[in-house]
Amino acid sequence: xxxxxxxxxxxxxxxxxxxxxxxxxxxxxxxxxxxxxxxxxxxxxxxxxxxxxxxxxxxxxxxxxxxxxxxxxxxxxxxxxxxxxxxxxxxxxxxxxxxxxxxxxxxxxxxxxxxxxxxxxxxxxxxxxxxxxxxxxxxxxxxxxxxxxxxxxxxxxxxxxxxxxxxxxxxxxxxxxxxxxxxxxxxxxxxxxxxxxxxxxxxxxxxxxxxxxxxxxxxxxxxxxxxxxxxxxxxxxxxxxxxxxxxxxxxxxxxxxxxxxxxxxxxxxxxxxxxxxxxxxxxxxxxxxxxxxxxxxxxxxxxxxxxxxxxxxxxxxxxxxxxxxxxxxxxxxxxxxxxxxxxxxxxxxxxxxxxxxxxxxxxxxxxxxxxxxxxxxxxxxxxxxxxxxxxxxxxxxxxxxxxxxxxxxxxxxxxxxxxxxxxxxxxxxxxxxxxxxxxxxxxx
Amino acid sequence: xxxxxxxxxxxxxxxxxxxxxxxxxxxxxxxxxxxxxxxxxxxxxxxxxxxxxxxxxxxxxxxxxxxxxxxxxxxxxxxxxxxxxxxxxxxxxxxxxxxxxxxxxxxxxxxxxxxxxxxxxxxxxxxxxxxxxxxxxxxxxxxxxxxxxxxxxxxxxxxxxxxxxxxxxxxxxxxxxxxxxxxxxxxxxxxxxxxxxxxxxxxxxxxxxxxxxxxxxxxxxxxxxxxxxxxxxxxxxxxxxxxxxxxxxxxxxxxxxxxxxxxxxxxxxxxxxxxxxxxxxxxxxxxxxxxxxxxxxxxxxxxxxxxxxxxxxxxxxxxxxxxxxxxxxxxxxxxxxxxxxxxxxxxxxxxxxxxxxxxxxxxxxxxxxxxxxxxxxxxxxxxxxxxxxxxxxxxxxxxxxxxxxxxxxxxxxxxxxxxxxxxxxxxxxxxxxxxxxxxxxxxx
Numbered sequence: 083x084x085x086x087x088x089x090x091x092x093x094x095x096x097x098x099x100x101x102x103x104x105x106x107x108x109x110x111x112x113x114x115x116x117x118x119x120x121x122x123x124x125x126x127x128x129x130x131x132x133x134x135x136x137x138x139x140x141x142x143x144x145x146x147x148x149x150x151x152x153x154x155x156x157x158x159x160x161x162x163x164x165x166x167x168x169x170x171x172x173x174x175x176x177x178x179x180x181x182x183x184x185x186x187x188x189x190x191x192x193x194x195x196x197x198x199x200x201x202x203x204x205x206x207x208x209x210x211x212x213x214x215x216x217x218x219x220x221x222x223x224x225x226x227x228x229x230x231x232x233x234x235x236x237x238x239x240x241x242x243x244x245x246x247x248x249x250x251x252x253x254x255x256x257x258x259x260x261x262x263x264x265x266x267x268x269x270x271x272x273x274x275x276x277x278x279x280x281x282x283x284x285x286x287x288x289x290x291x292x293x294x295x296x297x298x299x300x301x302x303x304x305x306x307x308x309x310x311x312x313x314x315x316x317x318x319x320x321x322x323x324x325x326x327x328x329x330x331x332x333x334x335x336x337x338x339x340x341x342x343x344x345x346x347x348x349x350x351x352x353x354x355x356x357x358x359x360x361x362x363x364x365x366x367x368x369x370x371x372x373x374x375x376x377x378x379x380x381x382x383x384x385x386x387x388x389x390x391x392x393x394x395x396x397x398x399x400x401x402x403x404x405x406x407x408x409x410x411x412x413x414x415x416x417x418x419x420x421x422x423x424x425x426x427x428x429x430x431x432x433x434x435x436x437x438x439x440x441x442x443x444x445x446x447x448x449x450x451x452x453x454x455x456x457x458x459x460x461x462x463x464x465x466x467x468x469x470x471x472x473x474x475x476x477x478x479x480x481x482x483x484x485x486x487x488x489x490x491x492x493x494x495x496x497x498x499x500x501x502x503x504x505x506x507x508x509x510x511x512x513x514x515x516x517x518x519x520x521x522x523x524x525x526x
Numbered sequence: 527x528x529x530x531x532x533x534x535x536x537x538x539x540x541x542x543x544x545x546x547x548x549x550x551x552x553x554x555x556x557x558x559x560x561x562x563x564x565x566x567x568x569x570x571x572x573x574x575x576x577x578x579x580x581x582x583x584x585x586x587x588x589x590x591x592x593x594x595x596x597x598x599x600x601x602x603x604x605x606x607x608x609x610x611x612x613x614x615x616x617x618x619x620x621x622x623x624x625x626x627x628x629x630x631x632x633x634x635x636x637x638x639x640x641x642x643x644x645x646x647x648x649x650x651x652x653x654x655x656x657x658x659x660x661x662x663x664x665x666x667x668x669x670x671x672x673x674x675x676x677x678x679x680x681x682x683x684x685x686x687x688x689x690x691x692x693x694x695x696x697x698x699x700x701x702x703x704x705x706x707x708x709x710x711x712x713x714x715x716x717x718x719x720x721x722x723x724x725x726x727x728x729x730x731x732x733x734x735x736x737x738x739x740x741x742x743x744x745x746x747x748x749x750x751x752x753x754x755x756x757x758x759x760x761x762x763x764x765x766x767x768x769x770x771x772x773x774x775x776x777x778x779x780x781x782x783x784x785x786x787x788x789x790x791x792x793x794x795x796x797x798x799x800x801x802x803x804x805x806x807x808x809x810x811x812x813x814x815x816x817x818x819x820x821x822x823x824x825x826x827x828x829x830x831x832x833x834x835x836x837x838x839x840x841x842x843x844x845x846x847x848x849x850x851x852x853x854x855x856x857x858x859x860x861x862x863x864x865x866x867x868x869x870x871x872x873x874x875x876x877x878x879x880x881x882x883x884x885x886x887x888x889x890x891x892x893x894x895x896x897x898x899x900x901x902x903x904x905x906x907x908x909x910x911x912x913x914x915x916x917x918x919x920x921x922x923x924x925x926x927x928x929x930x931x932x933x934x935x936x937x938x939x940x941x942x943x944x945x946x947x948x949x950x951x952x953x954x955x956x957x958x959x960x961x962x963x964x965x966x967x968x969x970x
Contacts, residue, residue, distance in 0.1 A: 094815060096807045100661050102825070103818050134612045139594065139604075142611060142833065143587060150583065160583075167586060168578045170792045202646050202795075202827040209826055213683060217544050235825035239657060240684070348614045349832030351646075363540045371538060374547050381546070381679035382653055383646040383827060388793030389586065390831045 102238040107231055110481050113462055117469050124468075125507035126475040127494040130284065130450050132344050133419075136411050142347075145396030146389070152399055167392060170385050174376040175200025177395040181340075181354055184403035189316075190329040191338065197358035199375045200386045204314060204341040204353035208236050208277075209382060210375040211310060211337055211355060215274045216242045222271045224262055226254060226278040228285050228453075228482035228491075230312065233277050245273065246485045251442070251455075253288030254278060256297050263305055275308040275337070280327055282315035282449020285482045285493040289446065292324050299327060302335040308359070314341045317409045318497075319448020320417035334359050337371065344450070345409045346397050350390040417448040419496040419504060424452075426508035431515075439519045440490075450497040453479060458518045460492045467518070474510035546682040551675055554925050557906055561913050568912075569951035570919040571938040574728060574894050576788050577863075580855050586791075589840030590833070596843055611836060614829050618820040619644025621839040625784075625798055628847035633760075634773040635782065641802035643819045644830045648758060648785040648797035652680050652721075653826060654819040655754060655781055655799060659718045660686045666715045668706055670698060670722040672729050672897075672926035672935075674756065677721050689717065690929045695886070695899075697732030698722060700741050707749055719752040719781070724771055726759035726893020729926045729937040733890065736768050743771060746779040752803070758785040761853045762941075763892020764861035778803050781815065788894075789853045790841050794834040861892040863940040863948060868896075870952035875959075883963045884934075894941040897923060902962045904936045911962070918954035 096103065118126055153163050166176065175181075178195035185191040201207040212223060212233075223237055227246035237244045247262045249255065259276060266273045280290040290298070302309050311327045328338035338356040346352075357371035401408045424445055431441055440457025458464065460478050469475050479491035499507060540547065562570055597607050610620065619625075622639035629635040645651040656667060656677075667681055671690035681688045691706045693699065703720060710717045724734040734742070746753050755771040772782035782800040790796075801815035845852045868889060875885055884901025902908065904922050913919050923935035943951060 094803055094805045096805050096818075098661060099658050099805070099818060100822075103658065103821055108821050131613060134608060137608060137612045139608050139611050143590070146587070164578060164581060164583050167583055168581045168791050168793050169575060170787075202831070203829070205828045206826065214543050214547065217542060232825065232828070239822065239825045343614075347612050349612050349829075351827065351829055351831040359538055361538045361540050361543070374540075374543060377547055377552050378544075378683065381676065381683045382650065383795065384649045384676070385647070385793075385795055387646070387795040387831045387834045389834055389837060393833060 100239075101241075102235070105235075105238050107234070107481060110462065110478070111231070114465070114475075114477060114481075117465060118475060121469040121473065121475065124473045124475045125499070125503050125510060127496070127499070127507060127511070128475050128477045129498060130495045131498040132348055133412060133415055133497055135415070137347060141397075142393055145393045145400065147396070148399055149392040149396035152395070167388050169388075171388050171391070173380045173385060174198070174372065175354070175386055175391060176388065177391045180395045180398050180403070184398050184405055185340075185356070187403040188405050189326055191326060191356065193328075193356050193358050197356055197370050197372045199355045199357065199372050199379060200391060201353045201355060201379065202383050202386050203343055203351045204312060204339045205232050205236075206379070206383060207339045207353050207355040207375075208233050208310070208312070209239075210378045211275070211339070211357070212236050212242060213240055213378050214371065214374050215308065216240065219243060220271050221274045222266050224259070224266070224273050224276040225484060226276075226283070227484055228479055228488050229277070229484060230279060230284045231482060233312070234484050243271065244484050246483070247276065248485075248487060249286055249288065251444070253283070253286060253444075254280075254290050254294065254298070256294065256301060259298070260301065263307065273305075273307060275310050276302070277310040277312065279312045279315065281313060281323060282319060282446055282451065284315065284451050285477070285479060286453040287446040287449055287451040288444060288453070289324065289449075295324065295327055295330055299330055299332070299335060303333040307335070309336045310339060311336050312339045314344050315449045317345055317406050318413055318416045318450065319420070319446070320413050321447065328356060342394050345405055345412070346394055350394055352386060352390050352394045413448065416450065416497060419499065419501075420446055420448050420452065422501055422504045423494065423496045423508060426505055427512070430508060430512040439515060441515060450495050452494045452496060453491060454494060455491045456515060456519070457490065459489055461489070464518060468511075468514045472510045472514040472517070474507055474514055476511065544683075545685075546679070549679075549682050551678070551925060554906065554922070555675070558909070558919075558921060558925075561909060562919060565913040565917065565919065568917045568919045569943070569947050569954060571940070571943070571951060571955070572919050572921045573942060574939045575942040576792055577856060577859055577941055579859070581791060585841075586837055589837045589844065591840070592843055593836040593840035596839070611832050613832075615832050615835070617824045617829060618642070618816065619798070619830055619835060620832065621835045624839045624842050624847070628842050628849055629784075629800070631847045632849050633770055635770060635800065637772075637800050637802050641800055641814050641816045643799045643801065643816050643823060644835060645797045645799060645823065646827050646830050647787055647795045648756060648783045649676050649680075650823070650827060651783045651797050651799040651819075652677050652754070652756070653683075654822045655719070655783070655801070656680050656686060657684055657822050658815065658818050659752065660684065663687060664715050665718045666710050668703070668710070668717050668720040669928060670720075670727070671928055672923055672932050673721070673928060674723060674728045675926060677756070678928050687715065688928050690927070691720065692929075692931060693730055693732065695888070697727070697730060697888075698724075698734050698738065698742070700738065700745060703742070704745065707751065717749075717751060719754050720746070721754040721756065723756045723759065725757060725767060726763060726890055726895065728759065728895050729921070729923060730897040731890040731893055731895040732888060732897070733768065733893075739768065739771055739774055743774055743776070743779060747777040751779070753780045754783060755780050756783045758788050759893045761789050761850050762857055762860045762894065763864070763890070764858050765891065772800060786838050789849055789856070790838055794838055796830060796834050796838045857892065860894065860941060863943065863945075864890055864892050864896065866945055866948050867938065867940045867952060870949055871956070874952060874956040883959060885959060894939050896938045896940060897935055898938060899935045900959060900963070901934065903933055905933070908962060912955075912958045916954045916958040916961070918951055918958055920955065
């Protein structure tokens, strides 16, 4: 046994470990967690947790049972059903047909099941795609900035060079992407792919309008750039969503990353990549990028839990693949929450006052996040004051900038709060903003 | 939609992708799969599949229910139970106490739950540990050779320098490890850790005797080398196992990697790392290596499926943490299978004939694998002849050698075959060996 008071010859200095572990983002996220623990009475707009009010534990058992029955109905013997749950399945996943069917019915994405790799959440899908596409230090991954920390984390873990494509106040900017591609090429580097969240982005909350999607796809085809389309916040706003980039993709420019974490349930850890790009070997044989992702997956997690896949498949079967239907109530919930946040903000900060304070926001129709520009440095010290003096917590936007941006901005997450918490939380937040701005210089 | 006949501007050359995808091991594994598909009538000693005859699908539901009841019994409200299944849990896992308890009762490994990270199988645990420990190209990971392809795969994925420590006919060699450490240091590199499977290794089948374990631990402490102890084949042989390296570890030299894939069930994809090594930051703060592994996990899979964790926990609770008890029947099954393979080999190849043919093997008491030295090149061409002409499939041992070794050896996996298949399979294998050796030069 290795108890607590034994001699330790194996003490490790952190500086001996991989550089990704010294990344300041980890410390800042840690700081956010500490603040949350230290001020339990504060209303927190920080965690991007899905609302779980529509979820019942017993559903899991029903979904699992439904999938097992589905196998039986399709001719599987009891021994084959047992094997499907018990054994390792194919590395690329065992529910690819069901996912492909759902994508076709619900999203108009028509791809063969062979182009899908089932992953341990979209996070693993990012890891697989980035690892496959980035060969050496001259290969660059471009990311929309501010940006989900999961993709920058993968890049740091794999020592991948990142290029930031700054969002404007309108969100994604085609001109900035073009400029970034040109700049990388001029520096002798190869921009291999561009990562973005086109729907209700984390952290900015912005959504790409349909025409901009078409322009982005044209640019990608022209520049031979792959688009990594991450879609965790599809189907979490009411009404008809804009078509995905993948549904509009005529040139197989898009690798589509999907997640069931914000819709079915987070605890399943099931996501997927759609990678129908042809890959040509030295011997002239052509396969799919999905095959290459599977090979990498065999070295990362080998398989996605059969059990989790079974439950996800059972849930999809229950609604004939129409995930949007399954998620309709939750989508209304998120839409209402966002509307309430926007209404309360507008009430407490009328336009004239907003201008004086240097506060700006846009108007998402749903999703989890709202980006707020403010007139002061929204740093860890400001966060501590907000929690301690005003009982409200938010996330500094600078955490999400791979470059130096986002210093006067913060992220509000609205997904997990009750209407009462939103009302009180926005009151506190506005009081904090008023106090903070009066103490400090206004934004120039 | 991106159908099959659309213009493709995104064709990728494989040479543009990461080098791990051009690794010959992937092609050879692929070749093995192709052979298996091409000769469905062949008896295959290739797949390392756990035997599933003792598994019933309904057990999964019972285990899940037991864990949920356990939470309720410990004071969780229905909403808290829902959250435990539905939401993301802590990145390090939500069943660490139950795993720590099981390790203490079953293995005499006494570590705090905080030193455990629950992972998506032991494969992810390898990924996390290797990523954490290897900082730059001067850091070397030493591996017992022949070696499980999962660890060499992780090394290739992360562009990590490998050093091979050759096994002898007796298995692990302390002298070879010492020589490897000295050689790496002489070349200006830092051997950071040594990976091995001390029980019923994959692929050689060898087990480290108790006294050698003590010597290995002394060496590790003296050389400040971490041992990565991978234990997938614990508890798959009858009788009392030799204590794990971690149970004997007095200096926190051992990072212990565990898996429930060969015992509870593969489809859950739950493993874990025990990493109780202290890590000291630049600011003097001391944490555990487990904390650092969790940070890396947050960039790889974020969480291990709550559902899979719940089922594993429920199974452990059913036997009060005594996994060995749960697995007793399977252990007898594997012991019987191995005994039968050894008996049939000895009958069909008496000692005198064995010597003439240059065939040798050792005598594992259980586990999944047996290494067989033969008197001919056991390559893909030989494998094709075995499948086509003799109806028997095995794995060339060279697949498992990071260096050039194992050319005249093969791996037999005994875990998944019935007694009748073993009898007929060994008859076919011996006929193949006889034919192969008479055609070719005998081993010098």
